[in-house]
Amino acid sequence: MTDLLELTRDLVAVPSESHAERPLVDVLERDLRRLAHLTVDRVGDNLVARTTGAASTRVLLAGHTDTVPANDNAVPRIEGDTLWGLGATDMKAGLAVMVALAREVEDPAVEVTYVFYAGEEVASVHNGLGHLFRDRPELLEADVALLGEPTDATIEAGCQGALRVEVTLRGARAHAARPWMGRNAIHRLGPLLRAVEAWPERRPVIDGCEFREALQALAVRGGVAGNVVPDEATLTINHRFAPDRRPEEAVDAVRALVAPHLEEGDSFEVVDLAGAAAPSLGHPVLASLIERNHLEVRAKLGWTDVARFAAHGIPAANFGPGDATLAHTADERVRREPIERCHRALLELLRTGP
Secondary structure, eight states: OOOHHHHHHHHHTSOOBTTOOHHHHHHHHHHHHTOTTOEEEEETTEEEEEOOSOOSOEEEEEEEOOBOOOSSOOSOEEETTEEESTTIIIIIHHHHHHHHHHHHOSSOSSEEEEEEESOOSSOGGGOHHHHHHHHOGGGGOOSEEEEOOOOTTSEEESBOEEEEEEEEEEOBOEETTOGGGSBOHHHHHHHHHHHHHTOOOOOOEETTEEOOOEEEEEEEEEOOOTTEEOSEEEEEEEEEEOTTSOHHHHHHHHHHHHGGGOOTTOEEEEEEEEOOBOOOTTSHHHHHHHHHHTOOEEEOOSOOTHHHHHHTTOOEEEOOSSOGGGTTSTTOEEEHHHHHHHHHHHHHHHHHOO
16 A cells, blocks of 8 residues: 555655756656556646446546645655655645545546646646646546645645735825925825725625635835835735636725725726636545545635636646645645545545445
């Protein structure tokens, strides 16, 4: 039987920072191509392995191969039942579970697609899952998907959408000694910032999961020189919105908040927008996985690639080992127990079906 902690260590030992995932994908490809029950396709640095039986349900398991840059933690080490190292929790422990399942389940009760994709930790344009949906969507056809993001072996259902806008307010330059001759654009931000701060938080409950929306000012740009009244100031606003709102509704809500503070010449620009995903906990595969293993269920408040599956009509949830609060830290680590718990739950699902 595979030692999952040691397998995770072996994957951590292969560097795979964003845009440099190829060595790890090479290792995974060699491993998976040795398994006669799988059909393996490689598209760039994205790898898809599938069973091709006659089962009526197909389950897709997905995980990203890239990590953030190392922070004196590139070399893995195991102490007792804990593994330290870059990507241990985000998300090579999840990849280890997928590899072990691919090796162990030769004749699953459901068809299985294993997706190892690049470029999740960087800008969306580089996301390998997005590339596969664009270029080879037939490889991703499935009835339900589970994304191995670190959830400490709980189900984090759906995800919230993410919106980022830039609001630019105009003014008029003047000498700082004679500010009455101009108009300070940075000062104009004051009422808008107070409106953002006072925004009423929504906590909709969807499919039994409580989501928690957020609106935050994340950056301010402005200023010309040490003795000049600024004639332009830009505020960056981030909005996380629940799955009961479509992306355009989220934009309209933020636009309505900002509108009273805009004048002729000002601007409101959407610079990033990603839709939310509904929990979909009523799907038989997800419902069975939760019930059989007595899994804790909560809403995913951040954005993950489950939204990409949802956008293509595939119900999806986050389920993987590792503590997400340790991701991207110098002290990143993962414990054996949640890796084995995820593995047991998914092994039963693949062997017996929903």
